[in-house]
Amino acid sequence: MQPYTENEIMALCAGRLVRNGDILFAGTGLSMLAATVAKRIHAPEAVVFFETGGIDPSLEELPLAVGDSRVMTGASMNTGLAEALSFLGHPKLHVVAFLGAAQIDRYGNLNSTQLGSYENPVERFPGSGGACDAASLASGVIVFMRNEARRFVEKLDYFTSPGWLDGGDSRAKAGFRRGGPLAVVTNLGVMKFDGTTREMYLSEYYSFTAPGKVAEATGFDLDISRARPAEEPTDRELEVLRTQVDPQRLILGPLPEG
Amino acid sequence: MAGSKFMSTAEAVRTYIKDGDQISIGGFTVSRNPMSITREIIRQDKKDLYLVVHSQGQALELLIGAGCVRRIELAYGGVARFAPTGYRFKKAFKEKTIEVEDYTNYHMTLRFLAGAMGLPFIATTSGLATDVTRISGFPEESRGTGKVPAHKLKIIEDPFEGGDVVALPPLHPDVTILHTQYAGEDGTIRIEGLSFADIEQARAATHVLISCEEVVSTEEIRRDPSKNCLPPFLVDAIIPTPLGAHPTACYKFYDYDPAHLNLFREAAQDDDRFRRYLDEWVYPFETQEEYLEKNGEEDLLRIKADPVRGYAPGLDRR
Numbered sequence: 001m002q003p004y005t006e007n008e009i010m011a012l013c014a015g016r017l018v019r020n021g022d023i024l025f026a027g028t029g030l031s032m033l034a035a036t037v038a039k040r041i042h043a044p045e046a047v048v049f050f051e052t053g054g055i056d057p058s059l060e061e062l063p064l065a066v067g068d069s070r071v072m073t074g075a076s077m078n079t080g081l082a083e084a085l086s087f088l089g090h091p092k093l094h095v096v097a098f099l100g101a102a103q104i105d106r107y108g109n110l111n112s113t114q115l116g117s118y119e120n121p122v123e124r125f126p127g128s129g130g131a132c133d134a135a136s137l138a139s140g141v142i143v144f145m146r147n148e149a150r151r152f153v154e155k156l157d158y159f160t161s162p163g164w165l166d167g168g169d170s171r172a173k174a175g176f177r178r179g180g181p182l183a184v185v186t187n188l189g190v191m192k193f194d195g196t197t198r199e200m201y202l203s204e205y206y207s208f209t210a211p212g213k214v215a216e217a218t219g220f221d222l223d224i225s226r227a228r229p230a231e232e233p234t235d236r237e238l239e240v241l242r243t244q245v246d247p248q249r250l251i252l253g254p255l256p257e258g
Numbered sequence: 259m260a261g262s263k264f265m266s267t268a269e270a271v272r273t274y275i276k277d278g279d280q281i282s283i284g285g286f287t288v289s290r291n292p293m294s295i296t297r298e299i300i301r302q303d304k305k306d307l308y309l310v311v312h313s314q315g316q317a318l319e320l321l322i323g324a325g326c327v328r329r330i331e332l333a334y335g336g337v338a339r340f341a342p343t344g345y346r347f348k349k350a351f352k353e354k355t356i357e358v359e360d361y362t363n364y365h366m367t368l369r370f371l372a373g374a375m376g377l378p379f380i381a382t383t384s385g386l387a388t389d390v391t392r393i394s395g396f397p398e399e400s401r402g403t404g405k406v407p408a409h410k411l412k413i414i415e416d417p418f419e420g421g422d423v424v425a426l427p428p429l430h431p432d433v434t435i436l437h438t439q440y441a442g443e444d445g446t447i448r449i450e451g452l453s454f455a456d457i458e459q460a461r462a463a464t465h466v467l468i469s470c471e472e473v474v475s476t477e478e479i480r481r482d483p484s485k486n487c488l489p490p491f492l493v494d495a496i497i498p499t500p501l502g503a504h505p506t507a508c509y510k511f512y513d514y515d516p517a518h519l520n521l522f523r524e525a526a527q528d529d530d531r532f533r534r535y536l537d538e539w540v541y542p543f544e545t546q547e548e549y550l551e552k553n554g555e556e557d558l559l560r561i562k563a564d565p566v567r568g569y570a571p572g573l574d575r576r
Contacts, residue, residue, distance in 0.1 A: 028338075051363060052286050053452040061571065065338030067286035067313070069509045069569040072451040080453040081312060081367040088364075089383075109388075113360060114351075118393050124348040128390060129313050129334035133364035136384040159389040174387040175421045250575075 003256040004233050006187040008241060009206050011037055011252070012233050014098070014142055014185045022046045023095045025088060025134050028063055029251055030144050031098030034185075036245045041237060049087065051130035053079035062250050085130060089137030089177075096182070097134035100144045103156050106200045106220050108143065108163025108181030108193060110135065111156040118158065128160050135161035140182040147186035149219035164198035171198075188214045190230060191222075199223065204230035263445050263496050267298040267469065268544070270495035274433055274465045275299060278328075280308040280405040282370070282429065282463060284436035284456040285506060287315035288338045288514040290449075292437040294469050294502040294549070297540045300324040308405060310429055312366040312455055316506050316522070319344045320540070322356060323532050329357035329396065329406075333366050340519040345526035359395045359410055361385075365426055367455045372428035373462030381414070381423040391424050405430070434463035437503040439511060441470040442479030445490030451509030451568060457487050467495045469502035471511050499546050501558065513561040513570040518553070 007030065014034035018024065020043040024035045035048045036059060049055045050066045058074025072078050088095055101110035102125050112131055116122035135141050141163070145151055163181045165171050171180050180198070184191040189205035201223035202214050211224035246252045265273075275281065285291040296317040299307075306328040311318060313334035321327050323346035335347040350356040361369070364384050372380035385391045394410040402408040407427035416423045436456050440448040447468060449456060460466045466488070473496075479486060501508075505518035525535035543549040550558065561570050 067289040085364045124351045126336035128362040130363040132362040
């Protein structure tokens with residue numbers, strides 16, 4: 001087995017969650033790598049689209065922003081926000097959205113707006129953009145997060161994007177017709193959500209860490225009783241990721257040492 | 259008659275933008291921001307502007323930094339990788355020198371659409387049960403004054419299916435400013451590539467100011483009308499402005515300018531450095547020609563787009 005980096009295993013683990021035929025709402029960064037690697041390996045009929053309106057572009061060069069002209073080239077259609085965001089909740093489509101955030105709680109609710117109280121903010125992030133819309137309307141959400149206690153918190157400073165709300169059936173009761181977070185892919189492992197309580201648990205951990213270490217890097221009590229080792233990247237997965245998806249390592253960053 | 263719409267940036271801004279106006283800005287983060295119009299707004303020292311945007315980057319940063327803005331309704335304030343959260347926006351938010359109301363991209367798009375279509379309000383389930391729909395950032399006393407809606411939004415019962423929905427107020431900006439690829443001599447407007455919410459923003463506004471890369475003959479722009487997006491009667495001012503979105507991108511014409519955006523990022527992090535940026539890059543130039551001369555031909559050639567791909571392949575984007 002080859003050595004691999006955190007970014008590589010994160011892109012691959014997220015990519016494995018994609019089903020053939022899924023319509024993928026992608027941001028930039030790791031989400032684009034996950035979507036592209038899935039398309040090249042096991043989900044050739046998955047389609048990537050961007051909230052700005054780029055539908056199924058060729059992605060010859062990796063976009064640095066969802067408004068980058070690189071999301072327009074070779075696309076099936078170039079539309080706009082109204083059309084693209086309307087696809088999120090379209091009942092005939094199985095739409096999976098990739099999101100990141102500054103904070104997440106045990107039910108997968110996200111903060112991408114600010115730290116501190118609303119009256120006395122101590123830090124400001126860009127805001128929802130389309131994240132709250134995707135979390136509200138899509139069939140499912142895959143979240144990318146750094147596994148740090150200050151990011152996995154008991155209570156969000158600001159609640160930007162809805163996950164499983166207070167757990168159980170609270171999401172449906174609030175009026176959401178579908179969706180909810182499927183998984184959280186971190187630099188240490190993959191979290192999923194209990195089918196009944198909707199509480200986050202550790203599903204997989206990477207070879208370079210251990211369940212106890214993931215729990216330590218999580219700011220709330222994390223159920224690690226169901227954790228198993230993540231499948232190691234195959235040679236083919238790594239080859240596709242490194243030679244076809246991001247050969248310039250714009251997002252992957254440096255190669256592993258050794 | 260149509261000819262009277264063609265004017266200089268200075269004349270367009272002087273004629274149509276007043277202190278305190280509600281302004282909607284087209285483009286998206288690093289693409290097609292109407293930058294030449296934005297710089298002129300700063301040169302004319304417009305004050306107390308009320309911005310309504312979805313995901314805005316460079317124009318938002320400049321206007322906030324130059325002290326032109328009193329309040330903003332937005333979904334996202336950032337310049338992509340060059341400033342994931344806009345530095346001037348962040349500072350103004352934390353120090354409360356501007357009033358900020360947070361919505362989502364879908365909310366803002368629907369609000370422009372509702373304004374454009376003359377709908378009394380528009381409803382969605384996006385944002386239910388979150389702080390986006392629970393918390394309001396504008397001061398209570400501002401509610402219902404001027405263009406500030408009486409409520410940020412209202413949670414109402416869906417009259418057909420039951421259950422909660424988010425009812426959003428429509429937007430009717432005083433002015434929408436856009437940068438597009440083409441205008442016809444007759445005033446017809448054409449956007450290539452993603453339209454973002456530009457068309458809805460223009461249709462919702464009382465006045466529409468558009469800078470464009472190229473003016474083409476009426477005959478040419480009407481040869482393929484299905485590519486056009488705004489009729490002349492919705493457009494008040496057309497300002498022919500090559501590279502009018504620089505340093506943001508204009509699909510098929512030029513890429514975003516990483517060197518300039520990196521320079522701006524450094525400037526935006528410090529008050530003195532930002533003032534020097536304005537002194538160097540905004541205040542001195544009466545015309546776009548002077549601004550382009552300052553940038554230099556060599557730098558501008560670097561971002562020239564491949565006409566097929568629409569961006570500059572192999573551009574150093576670090």
